[in-house]
Amino acid sequence: MSRRYHGWWVVFCAFVVALYGWGFGFYGLSLYLVALHQKLGWTPAMISTGITFYYVLGAFVVMQVGDAIQRAGARPIVLTGMALMGAGVATLAVAREAWHLYLAFLLMIPGWGAMGGGSINTIVAQWFDRRRGLAASLALSGATCGGLLFAPALAWAIDSWGFARACYGAIAVMVMTLGPLAGLVLRPRRPTEHDIGDDGVTRATTGGEAKTRRELLGEPRYLTMVGAFSIGLLAQISFIAHQAAFLEPTLGLKGAGWAVSLTALSALAGRVVVGLIVDRVDRRGCSSVVLAVQAASMIVLLSTSSVAGLYVGCLLFGFGVGNLITLPGLIVQQEFPRRDFARAVSFNVAITQLVAAVGPSLIGLLHDLSGSYRTSLTACLVLQIAAAILVLVRPGPRPIDLPADA
Structure with missing residues:
Protein backbone atom coordinates (compact mmCIF):
# COMPACT_ATOMS: atom_id res chain seq x y z
CA MET A 1 0.00 0.00 0.00
CA SER A 2 1.08 3.55 -0.62
CA ARG A 3 1.24 4.91 2.93
CA ARG A 4 1.10 8.51 1.74
CA TYR A 5 -1.89 8.01 -0.52
CA HIS A 6 -4.86 9.88 0.94
CA GLY A 7 -7.26 7.30 -0.46
CA TRP A 8 -6.51 4.94 2.42
CA TRP A 9 -7.65 7.61 4.88
CA VAL A 10 -10.83 7.81 2.81
CA VAL A 11 -11.24 4.04 3.19
CA PHE A 12 -10.88 4.38 6.98
CA CYS A 13 -13.45 7.17 7.03
CA ALA A 14 -15.80 5.09 4.85
CA PHE A 15 -15.36 2.22 7.33
CA VAL A 16 -16.55 4.51 10.15
CA VAL A 17 -19.45 5.77 8.00
CA ALA A 18 -20.53 2.17 7.37
CA LEU A 19 -20.14 1.29 11.07
CA TYR A 20 -22.64 3.95 12.11
CA GLY A 21 -24.79 3.65 9.00
CA TRP A 22 -25.48 -0.05 9.49
CA GLY A 23 -25.42 0.25 13.29
CA PHE A 24 -28.20 2.84 13.39
CA GLY A 25 -29.90 2.22 10.06
CA PHE A 26 -29.90 -1.59 9.71
CA TYR A 27 -29.03 -3.60 12.81
CA GLY A 28 -30.54 -1.01 15.12
CA LEU A 29 -34.03 -1.50 13.66
CA SER A 30 -34.59 -4.72 15.60
CA LEU A 31 -33.52 -2.96 18.81
CA TYR A 32 -35.92 -0.07 18.20
CA LEU A 33 -38.72 -2.59 17.67
CA VAL A 34 -38.13 -4.26 21.03
CA ALA A 35 -37.62 -0.96 22.89
CA LEU A 36 -40.74 0.72 21.49
CA HIS A 37 -42.83 -2.39 22.12
CA GLN A 38 -41.74 -2.48 25.76
CA LYS A 39 -41.92 1.28 26.29
CA LEU A 40 -45.16 2.17 24.49
CA GLY A 41 -46.91 -1.15 24.01
CA TRP A 42 -46.90 -0.82 20.23
CA THR A 43 -47.33 -4.19 18.54
CA PRO A 44 -44.44 -5.70 16.55
CA ALA A 45 -46.75 -5.74 13.51
CA MET A 46 -47.31 -1.98 13.77
CA ILE A 47 -43.61 -1.22 14.13
CA SER A 48 -42.70 -3.70 11.37
CA THR A 49 -45.05 -1.85 9.02
CA GLY A 50 -43.02 1.28 9.69
CA ILE A 51 -39.80 -0.62 8.99
CA THR A 52 -41.20 -1.86 5.68
CA PHE A 53 -42.08 1.76 4.84
CA TYR A 54 -38.48 2.70 5.71
CA TYR A 55 -36.99 0.11 3.35
CA VAL A 56 -39.37 0.65 0.45
CA LEU A 57 -39.24 4.45 0.41
CA GLY A 58 -35.54 4.30 1.23
CA ALA A 59 -34.86 2.36 -1.96
CA PHE A 60 -35.97 5.34 -4.06
CA VAL A 61 -33.67 7.64 -2.08
CA VAL A 62 -30.72 5.22 -2.30
CA MET A 63 -30.83 5.18 -6.10
CA GLN A 64 -30.10 8.94 -6.11
CA VAL A 65 -27.11 8.92 -3.77
CA GLY A 66 -24.40 8.13 -6.34
CA ASP A 67 -25.40 11.04 -8.55
CA ALA A 68 -25.63 13.31 -5.49
CA ILE A 69 -22.07 12.48 -4.39
CA GLN A 70 -20.73 13.08 -7.88
CA ARG A 71 -22.45 16.49 -8.04
CA ALA A 72 -21.90 17.79 -4.50
CA GLY A 73 -18.98 15.71 -3.22
CA ALA A 74 -18.84 13.10 -0.46
CA ARG A 75 -18.30 15.46 2.49
CA PRO A 76 -21.63 17.38 2.44
CA ILE A 77 -23.63 14.25 1.61
CA VAL A 78 -22.15 12.20 4.46
CA LEU A 79 -22.37 15.04 7.01
CA THR A 80 -25.98 15.78 6.06
CA GLY A 81 -26.83 12.08 6.19
CA MET A 82 -25.21 11.78 9.62
CA ALA A 83 -27.25 14.73 10.92
CA LEU A 84 -30.52 13.31 9.55
CA MET A 85 -29.78 9.83 10.88
CA GLY A 86 -29.14 11.29 14.33
CA ALA A 87 -32.28 13.43 14.17
CA GLY A 88 -34.37 10.40 13.19
CA VAL A 89 -33.07 8.22 16.01
CA ALA A 90 -33.57 11.10 18.48
CA THR A 91 -37.18 11.35 17.27
CA LEU A 92 -37.66 7.64 17.95
CA ALA A 93 -36.37 8.23 21.48
CA VAL A 94 -39.16 10.74 22.22
CA ALA A 95 -41.91 9.07 20.14
CA ARG A 96 -45.35 8.92 21.73
CA GLU A 97 -47.74 8.66 18.77
CA ALA A 98 -47.72 6.37 15.75
CA TRP A 99 -47.04 9.26 13.38
CA HIS A 100 -43.83 9.98 15.31
CA LEU A 101 -42.54 6.61 14.12
CA TYR A 102 -43.04 7.54 10.48
CA LEU A 103 -41.54 11.00 11.01
CA ALA A 104 -38.46 9.38 12.52
CA PHE A 105 -38.09 7.00 9.60
CA LEU A 106 -38.58 9.84 7.11
CA LEU A 107 -35.57 11.56 8.69
CA MET A 108 -33.53 8.35 8.83
CA ILE A 109 -34.17 7.36 5.19
CA PRO A 110 -31.81 9.93 3.59
CA GLY A 111 -29.34 9.19 6.39
CA TRP A 112 -29.37 5.50 5.45
CA GLY A 113 -28.91 6.42 1.80
CA ALA A 114 -25.92 8.67 2.55
CA MET A 115 -24.27 6.11 4.86
CA GLY A 116 -25.15 2.86 3.05
CA GLY A 117 -23.71 0.65 0.34
CA GLY A 118 -24.30 2.91 -2.66
CA SER A 119 -22.58 5.80 -0.92
CA ILE A 120 -19.60 3.76 0.32
CA ASN A 121 -18.98 2.21 -3.12
CA THR A 122 -19.15 5.62 -4.82
CA ILE A 123 -16.79 7.24 -2.31
CA VAL A 124 -14.22 4.45 -2.69
CA ALA A 125 -14.53 4.50 -6.50
CA GLN A 126 -13.45 8.15 -6.57
CA TRP A 127 -10.05 7.14 -5.14
CA PHE A 128 -9.30 3.59 -6.39
CA ASP A 129 -9.19 1.72 -9.68
CA ARG A 130 -6.88 -1.33 -9.68
CA ARG A 131 -7.18 -2.03 -5.95
CA ARG A 132 -10.83 -1.08 -5.62
CA GLY A 133 -11.82 -4.59 -4.53
CA LEU A 134 -9.55 -4.49 -1.50
CA ALA A 135 -10.46 -0.88 -0.69
CA ALA A 136 -14.22 -1.51 -0.93
CA SER A 137 -13.98 -4.69 1.14
CA LEU A 138 -12.09 -2.90 3.90
CA ALA A 139 -14.47 0.06 3.88
CA LEU A 140 -17.59 -2.11 3.93
CA SER A 141 -16.18 -4.19 6.78
CA GLY A 142 -17.54 -1.31 8.83
CA ALA A 143 -21.03 -2.62 8.01
CA THR A 144 -20.15 -5.99 9.56
CA CYS A 145 -18.70 -4.26 12.61
CA GLY A 146 -21.95 -2.33 12.89
CA GLY A 147 -23.59 -5.64 13.75
CA LEU A 148 -20.64 -7.14 15.59
CA LEU A 149 -19.73 -4.17 17.80
CA PHE A 150 -22.12 -1.21 17.57
CA ALA A 151 -25.45 -3.03 17.85
CA PRO A 152 -24.46 -5.07 20.96
CA ALA A 153 -23.11 -1.88 22.57
CA LEU A 154 -26.36 -0.04 21.83
CA ALA A 155 -28.38 -2.98 23.20
CA TRP A 156 -26.32 -2.91 26.42
CA ALA A 157 -26.83 0.86 26.71
CA ILE A 158 -30.61 0.56 26.21
CA ASP A 159 -30.79 -2.13 28.90
CA SER A 160 -28.58 -0.14 31.31
CA TRP A 161 -29.64 3.48 30.74
CA GLY A 162 -33.03 3.29 29.07
CA PHE A 163 -33.96 3.80 25.43
CA ALA A 164 -33.84 7.60 25.23
CA ARG A 165 -30.52 8.06 27.05
CA ALA A 166 -28.90 5.24 25.08
CA CYS A 167 -29.98 6.82 21.79
CA TYR A 168 -28.75 10.27 22.80
CA GLY A 169 -25.42 8.84 23.94
CA ALA A 170 -24.92 6.85 20.72
CA ILE A 171 -25.81 9.90 18.59
CA ALA A 172 -23.32 12.03 20.53
CA VAL A 173 -20.55 9.47 19.98
CA MET A 174 -21.30 9.37 16.24
CA VAL A 175 -21.27 13.15 15.89
CA MET A 176 -18.05 13.59 17.91
CA THR A 177 -16.15 10.88 16.01
CA LEU A 178 -17.53 10.79 12.47
CA GLY A 179 -18.20 14.52 12.15
CA PRO A 180 -14.60 15.75 12.42
CA LEU A 181 -13.25 12.71 10.54
CA ALA A 182 -15.55 13.22 7.55
CA GLY A 183 -14.93 16.96 7.60
CA LEU A 184 -11.16 16.48 7.39
CA VAL A 185 -10.84 13.37 5.20
CA LEU A 186 -13.64 13.47 2.62
CA ARG A 187 -12.15 16.09 0.33
CA PRO A 188 -12.07 15.89 -3.49
CA ARG A 189 -9.27 13.90 -5.11
CA ARG A 190 -6.59 16.06 -6.64
CA PRO A 191 -5.55 15.41 -10.28
CA THR A 192 -2.00 14.56 -9.14
CA GLU A 193 -3.12 11.90 -6.63
CA HIS A 194 -2.97 8.29 -7.82
CA ASP A 195 -2.84 4.93 -6.11
CA ILE A 196 -0.24 2.35 -7.20
CA GLY A 197 -0.79 1.53 -10.87
CA ASP A 198 -3.89 3.68 -11.26
CA ASP A 199 -2.48 6.51 -13.37
CA GLY A 200 -3.91 6.33 -16.86
CA VAL A 201 -5.77 3.03 -16.41
CA THR A 202 -9.34 4.18 -16.89
CA ARG A 203 -9.17 7.92 -17.45
CA ALA A 204 -10.10 7.51 -21.14
CA THR A 205 -13.50 6.08 -20.18
CA THR A 206 -14.74 9.13 -18.25
CA GLY A 207 -16.19 11.14 -21.14
CA GLY A 208 -19.70 11.24 -22.48
CA GLU A 209 -23.09 11.12 -20.77
CA ALA A 210 -23.86 8.50 -18.14
CA LYS A 211 -26.55 5.98 -19.04
CA THR A 212 -30.03 6.65 -17.69
Missing part, protein backbone atom coordinates in the same frame (compact mmCIF):
# COMPACT_ATOMS: atom_id res chain seq x y z
CA ARG A 213 -31.62 4.07 -15.39
CA ARG A 214 -33.86 2.99 -18.25
CA GLU A 215 -30.80 2.44 -20.44
CA LEU A 216 -29.09 0.44 -17.68
CA LEU A 217 -32.14 -1.83 -17.50
CA GLY A 218 -31.75 -2.33 -21.25
CA GLU A 219 -28.25 -3.79 -20.75
CA PRO A 220 -28.53 -7.62 -20.50
CA ARG A 221 -25.31 -7.84 -18.47
CA TYR A 222 -26.68 -5.36 -15.94
CA LEU A 223 -29.93 -7.29 -15.66
CA THR A 224 -28.23 -10.62 -14.95
CA MET A 225 -26.06 -8.98 -12.30
CA VAL A 226 -28.94 -7.19 -10.58
CA GLY A 227 -31.14 -10.27 -10.82
CA ALA A 228 -28.49 -12.53 -9.30
CA PHE A 229 -27.74 -10.26 -6.36
CA SER A 230 -31.42 -9.48 -5.77
CA ILE A 231 -32.38 -13.11 -5.26
CA GLY A 232 -29.11 -13.85 -3.47
CA LEU A 233 -29.73 -11.05 -0.97
CA LEU A 234 -33.38 -12.07 -0.71
CA ALA A 235 -32.25 -15.48 0.55
CA GLN A 236 -29.50 -14.02 2.74
CA ILE A 237 -31.59 -11.41 4.55
CA SER A 238 -34.46 -13.86 4.94
CA PHE A 239 -32.23 -16.35 6.74
CA ILE A 240 -30.62 -13.66 8.92
CA ALA A 241 -34.06 -12.46 10.04
CA HIS A 242 -35.07 -15.98 11.12
CA GLN A 243 -31.68 -17.41 12.09
CA ALA A 244 -32.14 -17.20 15.86
CA ALA A 245 -35.65 -18.65 15.68
CA PHE A 246 -34.42 -21.58 13.55
CA LEU A 247 -31.49 -22.37 15.86
CA GLU A 248 -33.14 -21.80 19.26
CA PRO A 249 -34.92 -25.18 19.58
CA THR A 250 -31.57 -27.02 19.30
CA LEU A 251 -29.04 -24.54 20.66
CA GLY A 252 -31.15 -22.58 23.12
CA LEU A 253 -31.36 -18.80 23.07
CA LYS A 254 -27.79 -18.24 24.30
CA GLY A 255 -26.41 -20.82 21.87
CA ALA A 256 -28.33 -19.17 19.02
CA GLY A 257 -26.80 -15.85 20.06
CA TRP A 258 -23.31 -17.33 19.88
CA ALA A 259 -24.12 -18.74 16.42
CA VAL A 260 -25.21 -15.30 15.24
CA SER A 261 -21.94 -13.85 16.57
CA LEU A 262 -19.99 -16.60 14.78
CA THR A 263 -21.83 -15.68 11.57
CA ALA A 264 -20.77 -12.05 11.97
CA LEU A 265 -17.14 -13.01 12.63
CA SER A 266 -17.15 -15.26 9.58
CA ALA A 267 -18.63 -12.39 7.54
CA LEU A 268 -15.76 -10.13 8.55
CA ALA A 269 -13.18 -12.80 7.69
CA GLY A 270 -14.90 -13.59 4.39
CA ARG A 271 -14.95 -9.96 3.36
CA VAL A 272 -11.21 -9.60 4.04
CA VAL A 273 -10.34 -12.85 2.21
CA VAL A 274 -12.39 -11.91 -0.85
CA GLY A 275 -10.96 -8.38 -0.77
CA LEU A 276 -7.43 -9.74 -0.97
CA ILE A 277 -8.08 -11.82 -4.10
CA VAL A 278 -10.98 -10.20 -5.96
CA ASP A 279 -8.81 -7.68 -7.84
CA ARG A 280 -6.91 -10.58 -9.45
CA VAL A 281 -9.79 -12.88 -10.43
CA ASP A 282 -12.95 -12.75 -12.52
CA ARG A 283 -15.48 -10.95 -10.35
CA ARG A 284 -18.56 -12.77 -11.61
CA GLY A 285 -16.81 -16.07 -10.99
CA CYS A 286 -15.87 -14.91 -7.49
CA SER A 287 -19.49 -13.92 -6.85
CA SER A 288 -20.70 -17.32 -7.99
CA VAL A 289 -18.31 -19.06 -5.59
CA VAL A 290 -19.49 -16.88 -2.68
CA LEU A 291 -23.13 -17.71 -3.47
CA ALA A 292 -22.23 -21.41 -3.82
CA VAL A 293 -20.65 -21.38 -0.35
CA GLN A 294 -23.87 -19.96 1.07
CA ALA A 295 -25.85 -22.64 -0.77
CA ALA A 296 -23.55 -25.23 0.83
CA SER A 297 -24.35 -23.73 4.21
CA MET A 298 -28.06 -24.33 3.60
CA ILE A 299 -27.33 -27.95 2.69
CA VAL A 300 -25.41 -28.39 5.95
CA LEU A 301 -28.16 -26.76 8.02
CA LEU A 302 -30.83 -28.88 6.33
CA SER A 303 -28.94 -32.15 6.73
CA THR A 304 -27.89 -31.97 10.38
CA SER A 305 -29.41 -31.47 13.80
CA SER A 306 -26.16 -31.67 15.74
CA VAL A 307 -24.80 -28.66 17.60
CA ALA A 308 -21.47 -28.81 15.77
CA GLY A 309 -23.17 -29.14 12.39
CA LEU A 310 -25.34 -26.09 13.00
CA TYR A 311 -22.31 -24.01 13.97
CA VAL A 312 -20.48 -25.16 10.81
CA GLY A 313 -23.48 -24.20 8.71
CA CYS A 314 -23.56 -20.72 10.27
CA LEU A 315 -19.80 -20.38 9.72
CA LEU A 316 -20.18 -21.16 6.01
CA PHE A 317 -23.18 -18.87 5.68
CA GLY A 318 -21.31 -15.97 7.25
CA PHE A 319 -18.60 -16.13 4.58
CA GLY A 320 -20.97 -14.60 2.04
CA VAL A 321 -22.66 -12.07 4.32
CA GLY A 322 -21.38 -8.64 3.34
CA ASN A 323 -19.61 -9.76 0.17
CA LEU A 324 -22.93 -9.58 -1.67
CA ILE A 325 -23.02 -5.81 -1.15
CA THR A 326 -19.37 -5.36 -2.18
CA LEU A 327 -19.22 -7.49 -5.33
CA PRO A 328 -21.85 -5.74 -7.53
CA GLY A 329 -19.84 -2.52 -7.56
CA LEU A 330 -16.71 -4.42 -8.57
CA ILE A 331 -18.55 -6.11 -11.44
CA VAL A 332 -19.86 -2.72 -12.60
CA GLN A 333 -16.29 -1.38 -12.54
CA GLN A 334 -15.10 -4.30 -14.65
CA GLU A 335 -17.90 -4.21 -17.23
CA PHE A 336 -19.19 -0.62 -17.50
CA PRO A 337 -17.66 2.80 -18.25
CA ARG A 338 -16.42 4.85 -15.33
CA ARG A 339 -19.07 7.50 -15.99
CA ASP A 340 -21.85 4.96 -15.30
CA PHE A 341 -20.42 3.66 -12.01
CA ALA A 342 -22.19 5.81 -9.40
CA ARG A 343 -25.64 5.55 -10.98
CA ALA A 344 -25.34 1.84 -11.79
CA VAL A 345 -24.24 0.93 -8.26
CA SER A 346 -26.85 3.07 -6.50
CA PHE A 347 -29.58 1.68 -8.76
CA ASN A 348 -28.47 -1.86 -8.00
CA VAL A 349 -28.54 -1.19 -4.24
CA ALA A 350 -32.06 0.27 -4.53
CA ILE A 351 -33.44 -2.67 -6.54
CA THR A 352 -31.87 -5.33 -4.33
CA GLN A 353 -33.15 -3.52 -1.21
CA LEU A 354 -36.69 -3.50 -2.61
CA VAL A 355 -36.57 -7.20 -3.48
CA ALA A 356 -34.91 -8.28 -0.23
CA ALA A 357 -37.39 -6.31 1.90
CA VAL A 358 -40.13 -8.87 1.22
CA GLY A 359 -37.92 -11.86 2.10
CA PRO A 360 -38.41 -12.14 5.87
CA SER A 361 -42.20 -12.04 5.47
CA LEU A 362 -42.17 -14.70 2.74
CA ILE A 363 -39.93 -17.01 4.74
CA GLY A 364 -42.13 -16.51 7.79
CA LEU A 365 -45.20 -17.38 5.72
CA LEU A 366 -43.55 -20.58 4.43
CA HIS A 367 -42.72 -21.53 8.01
CA ASP A 368 -46.30 -20.98 9.16
CA LEU A 369 -47.74 -22.96 6.25
CA SER A 370 -45.35 -25.92 6.62
CA GLY A 371 -44.94 -25.92 10.39
CA SER A 372 -41.12 -25.87 10.28
CA TYR A 373 -38.18 -23.98 8.86
CA ARG A 374 -37.19 -26.84 6.55
CA THR A 375 -39.28 -25.54 3.66
CA SER A 376 -37.99 -22.00 4.28
CA LEU A 377 -34.35 -23.09 4.18
CA THR A 378 -34.99 -25.15 1.06
CA ALA A 379 -36.39 -22.03 -0.61
CA CYS A 380 -33.22 -20.13 0.39
CA LEU A 381 -31.09 -22.93 -1.06
CA VAL A 382 -32.92 -22.80 -4.41
CA LEU A 383 -32.57 -19.01 -4.57
CA GLN A 384 -28.84 -19.16 -3.83
CA ILE A 385 -28.19 -21.82 -6.48
CA ALA A 386 -30.18 -19.80 -9.02
CA ALA A 387 -28.20 -16.66 -8.14
CA ALA A 388 -24.87 -18.50 -8.42
CA ILE A 389 -25.79 -19.61 -11.95
CA LEU A 390 -27.38 -16.34 -13.10
CA VAL A 391 -24.40 -14.18 -12.13
CA LEU A 392 -22.24 -16.16 -14.58
CA VAL A 393 -24.49 -15.27 -17.53
CA ARG A 394 -22.90 -12.52 -19.65
CA PRO A 395 -25.24 -11.88 -22.60
CA GLY A 396 -24.22 -9.54 -25.39
CA PRO A 397 -20.99 -7.55 -25.77
CA ARG A 398 -19.45 -5.67 -22.86
CA PRO A 399 -20.69 -2.06 -22.82
CA ILE A 400 -17.04 -0.97 -22.93
CA ASP A 401 -13.74 -2.68 -23.61
CA LEU A 402 -11.83 -1.99 -20.40
CA PRO A 403 -8.36 -3.35 -19.73
CA ALA A 404 -8.54 -6.74 -18.02
CA ASP A 405 -6.83 -5.45 -14.88
CA ALA A 406 -8.75 -2.18 -14.63
